[in-house]
Amino acid sequence: MKIEFGTxxxxxxxxxxxxxxxxxxxxxxxERDIYRIRI
Structure with missing residues (x-):
């Protein structure tokens, strides 16, 4: 389970x-989903 959060x-x-x-x-x-969509 790899999770990447924003800073x-x-x-x-x-x-x-x-x-x-x-x-x-x-x-x-x-919030992580939002970061993913933003990037």
Whole structure:
């Protein structure tokens, strides 16, 4: 399972606590799709 996030998403993930990572992961999923469409 290879996932490539934008630098913005990576910085955002690094700030999160381990507990909230799974919760925000779903939110970042659609952001990743936006990055893919943009590129």
């Amino acid at each position: 913005k998403a990576l910085k955002f993930l690094s700030k999160l606590e381990k507990g909230s990572k799974e919760r925000v992961f779903k939110k970042l999923k659609w």
